[in-house]
Amino acid sequence: MLYNINELKVGLKVIQNKEPYVIIKNECIKPGKGQSFNRVRFKQIKSGKILEKTLKPGDLVESANIVETELIYVYRDRDLWFFMNRDSFDQISVHFDILGKSVKWMVEQLVYVVVFWDNNPILVIPPEFIKLKIIKTNLITKNISTASGNKLAVVSTGAVVKVPFFIQSGELIKVNTHSGSYISRIK
Secondary structure (H helix, E strand, O other): EEHHHHHHOOEEEHHHEEEEEEEEEEEEEEEOOOOOEEEEEEEOOOOOOEEEEEEOOOOOOEEEEEEEEEEEEEEEEEEEEEEEEEOOOOEEEHHHHHHHHHHHHHHOOOOOOEEEOEEEEEEEEOOOOOEEEEEEEEEOOOOOOOOEEEEEEEEEOOOEEEEOOOOOOOEEHHHHHHHHEEEEEOO
């Protein structure tokens, strides 16, 4: 399906440079003299790169066949991560390269959003918050106040998170996967 510039709106998924993008800004500009045009800002779905283009009346933009599906992460086998559909129990595999930075937030039996483009997975989005166990933390020396400050901790997925000094190995914490930051201790 092709869209003309009057049909473009924020959130629409389209093809630019043979890659899937989402429109994040669409501004119609009507100069005092001459023809109106649209200045459109696109964000690449896979990498997050920003692309800005000026489109004139008559320009057409191709729609992208993008589907977002909630799937349960079930297991890993070497470079493949396997996800299961909750309704049909169908399993799909996602290669390590597609996971990107999400790999450090992969926890079995959690629900992830898998983005498909033409029936191929292109992106895995973890839940915004996940609960993880602290595996290892840096030791605190006596001259450091335990009231404030942060130290590095390795969590069960292998990710490194800055946590307050009072957090110890073996404790459960809540982590924001989008920023990689500590949110709270779970009791």
